[in-house]
Amino acid sequence: MKLSLVVPCYNEQDNVRAFYDAAVNAFLGCGYEYELVMVNDGSRDNTGIELKKLFYEKREETPITIVQFSRNFGKEAAILAGMKHAKGDLVTLIDADLQQRPEIVREMVQILDEHPEYDCVAAFQKERNEGRGLSFFKREFYRLINQMSEVEFVNGASDFRTCRRKMVDAILSMPEYHRFSKGIFSWVGFDTYYIPYVAEERHAGKTKWSFWKLFKYAVEGIIGYSTAPLKIATVLGSFTSLLAVIYFIVVVLQRLICGVDVPGYATIVALILLIGGIQLLILGIMGEYIARMYIQGKQRPIFIEKDVLTNEDEV
Structure with a gap:
């Protein structure tokens, strides 16, 4: 098997x-074997x-593997499950809504065949068909995370890639439980070639990514x-503590030298609220890391497979 298409x-x-029809038409006459690994991530409609x-x-026409989750575990879990079941020497991650066209996958495979020095071909959106506000936040996210992280994140690069x-x-x-594919792809290294693509309109249905889900995904990364x-x-x-010490010294000097009374109720309340807010912010940041350590320490499975259908099964 040369190619596996993993489809969450x-x-x-x-x-x-x-999607099946588009994939079959795209790979018609390709000259190599390919399979579809389709993972149902606990859908609430009739996807299963x-x-x-x-x-x-x-x-009988195309090798297909169907993986059914016991509930919704998220796209990251579906990607992992699909990669575990993939048999191909090359593995492609692609969405089922046809915004990412299977024809581009053939181009990816051709690039890898012609350039053995590359280990992966990833697609990125050079131009996004979305609002200015969302584009701004995404651009700022990549700028921020590249300043913070030791690995590089390419702006606009998606999970759409062939490895x-x-x-x-x-x-x-x-084996990490909280998975962030963009970070994993960068962390493992390997030589990646990036190609631009234009996301098509969804064939049917609505996007599953709201602004809040994108925000949580960014925090995860x-x-x-x-x-x-x-x-x-x-x-x-440290900075807040330093300011508190300086302010304390100023208050004491005002009282001893100038005879100025200690500032009253409003000032004290404002300082308590400021310092308390900073403390809660710091505790919240620490809590995010501790929570992930807690979940990882339980060593729960990242996903649970309810049913798996493969071509080796009897009809």
Whole structure:
């Protein structure tokens, strides 16, 4: 098997068959074997039913593996499960909504065939079809995380990429529970070639990514690949303590030399609120790291497979 297409699916009942048809047409006459590994991430619609129908109808034509989760574990877990079941020497991560076209995957494979020095071909959006506000926050996120992290994050690069088997094995060797794929791809290293692509309109349905989900995903990346927030908390606490000492000295001198009374109720309340807020902020930052250590220490599985259908199974 030369190529495995890993396709995470969450509430994609109207897209899975269209994606299959697009993939088959894209790889028609490619001259090498490929398979589809489609992971149902606990969808709440009929995605699981549609995937089973697709499997039993098309298994004789195209190798298909269907992985059904017991509940929704998130896209990162679906990516990991798909990579574990992938058999190809090359593994592609691609969405089921057809915003990322299978035709681009053929270009990725061709680049890897022609350039053995590359271990991965990743696609990035040179121009995003989204609002200015969202584009601004995404741009600032990449700027911030590149300043904080030891690894480089390419602005606009997505999970849409094709990796050689050795890079896939390196990714699978990382057992961390809180996974941030963009960080994992950068952390494992390997030589990556970036190509631009234009995201198409969704074939059906609505995007699963709200601003709040993107914000939580960004926080996951910053905390997972940087200890800078902890250092910021240390600096902030030290600076506040220094200001408190200076202010205390000023108050004492005002009282002893100038005879000025100690500032009253409003000043004391303002200082207590300021220092208390900074303390809570520092505790919150520490709590984010401790919470991840707590979850990781439980060693719970990243996902649970309810059902797996492969071409080796009997009809």
